[in-house]
Amino acid sequence: MRIIAGISNAHQPQEIQGYAEAGVDEFFVGYIPKEWSDEYGWELSSNRRETANYQYRSKSDLSNVVELIHGQNKKVYLTVNAHEYNTQQTKLLLRILESISDIDFDGFIVSNVGMLLELQKNGFNQVMNVSIGGGSNNIETLRFFRDNFENIGRFILPRKLTISEIEKISAYASENKIRLEVFGMAAYCVFNDEFCFTWHGPSNKCFCQSPMFEFREMKPLLFDTNWKKEIASEGVGTFYRRLAEIKAEVELMRNEYLVKHPKVKMSVQEVNKLHVLASLNKCGLCAFQKFKEWGIEAVKLPLRGQDFRGNIAITEIAKKVIDQPNASPKYCQDLMSSPNFCSGPNCYYDYPYPK
Amino acid sequence: MKNQFSLYIYLSRIEHIINLEDTLKIISKPEPEYVEILDESLLMNQLALTTLNDYMYKYLGLNYIDNIDGIYFGQETCENLIPTLKHVQQAVEFCQNNEYQFTLVTPYVGPKGMERLKKLFEYLNQETSDTEVLVNDFGVLHLINTEYQNLKPVLGRLLIKMKRDPRFSISGFDIANIEIPNLKRVEKNQAEALQAAALELPVFQDFLKGKGVERVAIDVLTQGLDPKILKKWGFPVDFYWPWTYITSSRSCVIAAYTQPGKESHPTDEPCKFQCRKYEFNFRSDKKMLQTVFRGNAVWMCTRSLYEQYFKIASGRLIYEPYIPV
Numbered sequence: 181m182r183i184i185a186g187i188s189n190a191h192q193p194q195e196i197q198g199y200a201e202a203g204v205d206e207f208f209v210g211y212i213p214k215e216w217s218d219e220y221g222w223e224l225s226s227n228r229r230e231t232a233n234y235q236y237r238s239k240s241d242l243s244n245v246v247e248l249i250h251g252q253n254k255k256v257y258l259t260v261n262a263h264e265y266n267t268q269q270t271k272l273l274l275r276i277l278e279s280i281s282d283i284d285f286d287g288f289i290v291s292n293v294g295m296l297l298e299l300q301k302n303g304f305n306q307v308m309n310v311s312i313g314g315g316s317n318n319i320e321t322l323r324f325f326r327d328n329f330e331n332i333g334r335f336i337l338p339r340k341l342t343i344s345e346i347e348k349i350s351a352y353a354s355e356n357k358i359r360l361e362v363f364g365m366a367a368y369c370v371f372n373d374e375f376c377f378t379w380h381g382p383s384n385k386c387f388c389q390s391p392m393f394e395f396r397e398m399k400p401l402l403f404d405t406n407w408k409k410e411i412a413s414e415g416v417g418t419f420y421r422r423l424a425e426i427k428a429e430v431e432l433m434r435n436e437y438l439v440k441h442p443k444v445k446m447s448v449q450e451v452n453k454l455h456v457l458a459s460l461n462k463c464g465l466c467a468f469q470k471f472k473e474w475g476i477e478a479v480k481l482p483l484r485g486q487d488f489r490g491n492i493a494i495t496e497i498a499k500k501v502i503d504q505p506n507a508s509p510k511y512c513q514d515l516m517s518s519p520n521f522c523s524g525p526n527c528y529y530d531y532p533y534p535k
Numbered sequence: 536m537k538n539q540f541s542l543y544i545y546l547s548r549i550e551h552i553i554n555l556e557d558t559l560k561i562i563s564k565p566e567p568e569y570v571e572i573l574d575e576s577l578l579m580n581q582l583a584l585t586t587l588n589d590y591m592y593k594y595l596g597l598n599y600i601d602n603i604d605g606i607y608f609g610q611e612t613c614e615n616l617i618p619t620l621k622h623v624q625q626a627v628e629f630c631q632n633n634e635y636q637f638t639l640v641t642p643y644v645g646p647k648g649m650e651r652l653k654k655l656f657e658y659l660n661q662e663t664s665d666t667e668v669l670v671n672d673f674g675v676l677h678l679i680n681t682e683y684q685n686l687k688p689v690l691g692r693l694l695i696k697m698k699r700d701p702r703f704s705i706s707g708f709d710i711a712n713i714e715i716p717n718l719k720r721v722e723k724n725q726a727e728a729l730q731a732a733a734l735e736l737p738v739f740q741d742f743l744k745g746k747g748v749e750r751v752a753i754d755v756l757t758q759g760l761d762p763k764i765l766k767k768w769g770f771p772v773d774f775y776w777p778w779t780y781i782t783s784s785r786s787c788v789i790a791a792y793t794q795p796g797k798e799s800h801p802t803d804e805p806c807k808f809q810c811r812k813y814e815f816n817f818r819s820d821k822k823m824l825q826t827v828f829r830g831n832a833v834w835m836c837t838r839s840l841y842e843q844y845f846k847i848a849s850g851r852l853i854y855e856p857y858i859p860v
Contacts, residue, residue, distance in 0.1 A: 214714070221721040222711045224698075224728050232713045263696035266731030267767075268724070292696075293673065293742070294733030301738055317785070318649045320674030327677070328742075340785035341645060342803040348646045370799045375612075375643060375671075375693050376782040378700040383709035387700060387782065387833075396815035396828060398792060401574055404811075405550035408562050416568045423572065426812055433793035433807075443796060525796045530804070 181472050181502050182206055183495060184257075184361065186484035189241060190233040193248055195488055200252040202492045203499025206478065207249050208257040208289055210235040211242050215276055219268075223381050226273050227259040228291070228313060228373070230381030234484050243283050255286040261311035263377070265295055274302055287333050290314075291374070296329055307333035309361070315374040317341060319352045326358065334359040334477060340372050343467055343529045350474035362471060364479030364498055366486075368462030368528060400426035444523040456497070457521050459483070459490035464528030465516065466509040468501045539595055540848035545607035545640065545775070547859040549622040552606060552629050558856050559600055561585055574814060575827050575836065576778075576858040583777045583838045587854060590845055606630050607853055609640030611671050611693060612783040612832040614648025615806045616860065617641070623655050627663060636667070640859075643672040643693060645785065645803060656683040669752060670694070680746055690743060690751040690770075692780055695732050697756060699781060701826035701835045702819060704757040729758040732768075740769040752853060754779040755837040755844045757824065762847045773851035774844055776837060778858050783832035789815070790831075802831070810860060830860030 182205035187196070199207070210227040212235040222230050229235065236242040249256040265273065273295075287306050290296050291313025299308070308331050316322055316335045325332050335353070337346060337360060346362060353360050369376075369388050378387035387393055402419045403410060411419075450457070464479075471479060481498060483491040497515050501507045509531060513522045524531075544559070551558045561584050564570075570578070584599075591597045608626040610616045618626070623639065630637040639659060641652055652675060659666045660683040668686045670676045671693035679686050700708070715721055733739050734751065743751075752773040753760075765772050786799030790809045794800060815828035825836040837844075845852070 217714060218716060219721065219724050220728060221715055221725060222713060223708065224725055232711070237714075264698075264732045265736075266728050266733070267735050269728055270733070270736060292733050294736045294739035297738045297742055298736060315643060315672060315674075317643055317645050317672065318674045319646065320649060320678045321672065322674075323681075324673045324677035338785070340799075340801070342801045345645045345647075345803050368798075370786060370788050371782045371784045372643075372786075375696075375784075377696050377698055377780075378782050379698060379703060379708055381711060382713070383711040384700070384703065387702065390702065392702060392817045392819040396817055398813050399574065399816045400813045401811065402572055403574070403577060405548055405554070406557075407573075407577055408557055408560060411565055411569050411573075412562070416566070416572070419569075419572050430793060430809075430813060433809075434795050437794045438796075441794070441796070525798065530801055 181468070181476060182478040183364070183481060183498055183502070184208060184478045185481045185491070185495065187245070188234045188484045189236050190485045191488065193245060196245065196248045197252060198488070198492055199495060200254055202495040203502070204254065204481075204495055206255040206257065206286075208259055209242065209245065210259045211276070211280065213237060213239065213276060216272060219272060223379065223384065224262075224269070226262055226269070226276070228261045228263075228311065229259075229484070231485070232382070239280055239283075242280065246283050246285065250284065257287045257289050257309060258285045259289045259311070260295060260299070261289050261291040261313050263292065263313055265292060270295065270298055274298065277304065289336070300330065305331060307331050309333045310335045312336050312338045313374045319349055322349070322353065322358055334361045336361045336480065337363075338372055338374060339363045339368065339528070343470060347470070347474060350476055354475040359477045361478040361480055362476055363464060363528060364468070364481050365463045365465065365494055365528065366460050367482035398430070400430070402426070441524055444520045446520040450518040450520055453518055456490055456493045457518060459486050459494060460526070462526055462528045463516070463521070465497065465501055465512040466527070466531045467529040468498070468512070469507045472502065540845065540850065540852040541604040542599060542602055543605045543607055543638070543773070543851045543853045544603055545853045545855045545859055546857070547608070547610050547616065549608075549618065549625055551857065552608060552626050555629075559584060561588060575825055576829065579777060579836055579838060580856050583854070584856070586838060586841050590841060603635060604851070605636030605638060607638045607640050607669065609669070611640055611642045611691065611780070611859065613787070613830055613860070614642055614644045614651065614802060615808075616830065617648060617651045617655070620654050620658055623658065627659075637663070638667040638669055638689065640669045640691070641671060641675055644675065647803065649674065649678070653678070656686060659683070660685045676746055688746065688748050690748050692752050692754050692775055695734060695751060695753050697732050697753070698729055699754065699756050699758075699779060699835070701781060701817070701823045701833070702821055704824040704835060706821040706823065726758070730761050731764055734770070735764065735767040737769070743770075750850065755840050757837070757840065759843065760847070765847070771850040773853050774848050775853045775855060776841065776844060778855045779835045779837045781826070781833040781835055785831070787831040788828065789813070827858065829858045832860070834858050
């Protein structure tokens with residue numbers, strides 16, 4: 181199983197060797213030249229990152245980084261995976277891609293079906309990996325892309341699939357020689373990227389990280405489908421009692437869960453690992469052994485724009501698990517050496533599984 | 536004469552269909568102590584119905600209740616809430632008895648959800664003719680194309696991914712001024728691009744037509760939609776109103792609330808249907824349209840945009856009496 185990681189102009193070119201030595205086999209990059217940002221700024225990116233420091237800006241920087249990566253005998257993909265493009269954006273993006281056609285990418289990462297069709301129509305014969313934006317949540321979506329498009333490379337499975345769903349999809353994929361990539365560690369979001377239409381970027385903080393979302397308030401639903409009849413026939417006291425009952429029921433569910441899953445305190449030793457744990461936010465390490473057994477081709481470490489030291493530590497941990505035969509969850513958790521971090525909520529794939 | 540749309544009603548609960556008259560009834564204003572405890576979906580049921588009633592009467596000379604062309608039934612964001620076969624049969628029967636067109640609404644799905652949909656498609660494909668299925672997953676479209684060819688796919692709002700965000704629904708968004716020589720130019724281009732989608736690419740339109748898609752559905756959006764742009768899409772365009780989809784997840788944030796410490800609960804694991812018990816409300820320092828987290832999705836109320844959209848709606852108005860969860 182291979183490791184694929186994102187890099188950008190926030191990383192020094194010389195870091196590439198460090199990533200390669202730590203275990204990264206493939207890289208992906210974004211490219212927003214002046215021609216694009218002069219027209220659409222950063223909010224409407226040509227890929228799924230709406231931030232200047234997640235992109236390369238000049239052809240020479242891009243060419244240089246591709247050369248360095250190939251110099252390490254590693255692969256590199258270009259992200260062309262925004263959710264939507266209008267005609268003008270499509271024309272501009274095709275011109276930009278044409279202008280860098282002498283740079284030898286190993287493929288593109290694409291999500292929008294219209295864009296995929298335009299790329300094919302305009303003679304871009306690169307391998308096309310289907311981004312999580314393609315929404316490959318089921319076997320039929322793999323068939324949809326495979327039956328309708330040439331040069332489909334790998335499918336990047338959405339982060340919200342459970343381990344048993346990935347098992348089903350990968351069984352089909354392996355029988356049909358379809359290549360899969362899954363998220364390994366870091367960059368979790370509670371929403372499905374392929375169906376999240378909110379704003380991101382430096383000026384407009386992600387919805388999922390906004391105070392509005394963080395401080396959401398639970399409100400009991402007091403009525404079912406016959407509410408019009410109910411309010412006509414019942415005194416208001418009935419509903420205030422119902423309000424109290426629902427609140428109590430929900431509180432009870434929360435308490436019961438806490439009793440079964442007590443919180444584990446962070447130890448001093450764990451605090452020393454914060455440079456790794458803070459960058460991670462979520463970890464799928466315990467699932468790597470299954471991924472290997474099921475023939476998943478690559479795990480993605482979306483580390484773009486993050487601290488080099490933390491990124492290298494994360495990559496090294498991932499590589500150790502990949503190289504370890506029969507890497508058990510215990511082996512993985514010992515590597516993390518953080519019982520608090522591994523106590524449940526930080527699991528990408530909701531270990532222990534199946535429930 | 537104003538542009539005239541066809542009126543379709545979208546419901547996710549069979550009880551709302553069976554009691555359609557009640558679902559679409561404008562009641563006398565409840566006492567303030569009742570209004571206080573009604574959730575947004577219920578309050579909006581009355582406000583939007585009144586808006587619809589007034590508009591159709593005033594501009595089209597029509598009574599909304601007598602001018603319903605069809606019923607949309609189903610679920611777009613959560614596969615655990617896909618209706619049962621029995622409920623679909625009941626909905627179809629109701630539509631046949633009342634001479635309404637029936638459209639099954641489907642969500643994006645994982646492997647188990649796909650199996651649930653197959654049971655519904657099997658029935659509709661064999662027992663009904665030319666039934667519309669609104670798809671929000673290209674895998675579902677492919678399944679219909681390859682195995683259930685009597686069904687007519689409609690491209691759903693989750694496959695036309697134009698940006699929207701409640702935080703910027705009234706206040707507007709900020710443009711990052713990083714190496715931008717001409718902000719005005721960027722502002723203008725962004726405004727244009729935000730009203731558009733890849734559907735305007737002829738190659739995409741031909742592809743979808745080849746897949747049997749004959750119409751598409753989109754949300755009412757605060758950035759406005761230029762009718763000239765919509766014309767370029769090459770399909771009849773239907774509008775959902777008054778609940779605009781914002782975002783959702785197969786890892787349910789509502790279900791996770793009863794599991795303190797967890798951020799989300801996977802769709803594939805047993806569900807206690809907490810979404811029937813509570814919702815999340817939001818507060819913001821920005822002025823914005825009313826927004827709620829109901830089921831596994833965030834919804835924004837765009838009732839106030841009715842005038843702008845009813846005027847340009849020449850396809851279907853897909854009226855949502857309740858948040859479709």
